[in-house]
Amino acid sequence: MDNAAHENETEGLSTLYRDVVMDHYRTPRGRAEVAAPDVSRDGANPLCGDEITVAVKFDGDRIGKMQVKGRGCSISMASGSMMAELLQGRTLEDARKTAAAFRGLMHGDPWPAGLEQGDLDALEGVRKFPVRVKCAMLPWTTLEEALEAHEKGEVCVGKDHSLAEHAAPKPAGVPVTYAATPEHEAAHDGLPPAPGKEQVMDALREVRDPEIHQNLVDLGLIYSVDVDEQARRVTVRMTLTTPYCPFGTSMVEEAKNAVLGVGGVKDADVQLVWEPVWDPKTMAADHVKDMLGIWE
Numbered sequence: 001m002d003n004a005a006h007e008n009e010t011e012g013l014s015t016l017y018r019d020v021v022m023d024h025y026r027t028p029r030g031r032a033e034v035a036a037p038d039v040s041r042d043g044a045n046p047l048c049g050d051e052i053t054v055a056v057k058f059d060g061d062r063i064g065k066m067q068v069k070g071r072g073c074s075i076s077m078a079s080g081s082m083m084a085e086l087l088q089g090r091t092l093e094d095a096r097k098t099a100a101a102f103r104g105l106m107h108g109d110p111w112p113a114g115l116e117q118g119d120l121d122a123l124e125g126v127r128k129f130p131v132r133v134k135c136a137m138l139p140w141t142t143l144e145e146a147l148e149a150h151e152k153g154e155v156c157v158g159k160d161h162s163l164a165e166h167a168a169p170k171p172a173g174v175p176v177t178y179a180a181t182p183e184h185e186a187a188h189d190g191l192p193p194a195p196g197k198e199q200v201m202d203a204l205r206e207v208r209d210p211e212i213h214q215n216l217v218d219l220g221l222i223y224s225v226d227v228d229e230q231a232r233r234v235t236v237r238m239t240l241t242t243p244y245c246p247f248g249t250s251m252v253e254e255a256k257n258a259v260l261g262v263g264g265v266k267d268a269d270v271q272l273v274w275e276p277v278w279d280p281k282t283m284a285a286d287h288v289k290d291m292l293g294i295w296e
Contacts, residue, residue: 020122021244025074030084034067039150043142045134049211050076054142058150062091073135073211074246075126080139086118092147099140106133129242131212131280131292192264194229200265201225203258204236210247214291216255220283223273233267234259239278248272 040055050072057065066088068080087095094115101112102120106127111117126136204222205215216222216238223237238255240248252270259268280292 017122017125018243020119021074021078022246024078024081024119025246028068028077028081028084030066030068030081030088032065032067034065037065037067039146041142041146041149043138043145045072045076045138049213050135050138052076052080052139052142054080054139054146056143056146056150058092059089061093062089063087063095064089068139072138073132074244075123075132075135075242076138078244079120079123079136082119082123083139083143086116086120087143095143095147099144102140103137106136126242126244128277132242132244194227194232194264195234195262197225197227199262200227200234200236200259203262204255207251207254207258209241209245209251211245212241212292214288216251218285218288220280220285220288221278231267232264233269234262234265235269235271237271237273239273241278241280243274 034055034057037055037057040053043052043054044050050070052068052070052072055067056063066084068084070077070080087098090098097112097115101109101115101117105111105120105124108127111121123136126132201217201222204225205217207216208214209216209219209221212219219241221238221240223239224235226235227233228235236255236259238252240251245251252272256268256270259265259270280289284292
């Protein structure tokens with residue numbers, strides 16, 4: 001297989017996995033109410049604002065019914081949906097083994113032979129984005145806490161079972177370039193001089209990732225800003241914290257509008273790129289690393 005064919009195949013697999021994740025996000029499994037659960041547990045990830053509740057009713061040594069509900073980013077919600085689908089009817093031992101295997105997968109370990117994986121392979125790429133591993137693990141750590149509580153004889157440890165159903169925003173898709181549109185053309189050339197790079201960066205600092213609540217510049221998501229002074233055209237290359245980000249489209253549009261709002265700009269071209277892969281350890285500002293709990 002030549003390099004081009006291999007790249008096309010890889011791209012297809014990436015698209016397939018992204019579609020699987022977004023399917024679980026938009027139509028989550030395991031949302032049906034579990035009447036009188038034997039145990040429940042609440043989990044939260046302050047980074048993305050994820051909240052999740054796992055409720056389980058046992059059938060002997062098996063998971064008879066499981067409810068996973070909550071609100072949060074696409075990765076945490078999809079992971080919970082996959083967990084509910086995969087573990088229904090499984091023994092408690094299988095559930096623990098699967099949770100341990102998924103934790104290993106998030107750290108680069110191969111999936112154990114003979115252990116059913118379900119759709120979890122679609123989340124394998126999340127390990128490339130360390131800040132998102134906690135999102136993927138949240139349902140599983142919450143389940144482990146629930147099982148541990150059950151072993152200790154605790155009953156229904158969750159707050160309640162009335163958490164509002166998650167309303168999924170439109171998925172990001174795979175946008176590549178958002179070019180300027182004619183309505184942004186000035187009626188005449190009475191604009192001020194083209195801005196400098198720092199003016200554009202200041203404008204981009206007003207655009208925030210709605211899941212992490214930090215601006216694009218401090219997160220290190222802006223890779224380059226080029227200003228064509230003669231054409232008064234600004235080209236921005238940016239990335240996302242993960243290809244699965246459901247707010248990708250809106251963030252790119254907000255970045256484009258922010259650039260067009262800078263005095264002296266006639267055209268803006270915001271390009272979404274994936275190379276190099278975003279790494280908060282080397283790309284994010286120090287105060288963002290502190291917020292994310294990253295210390296080198």
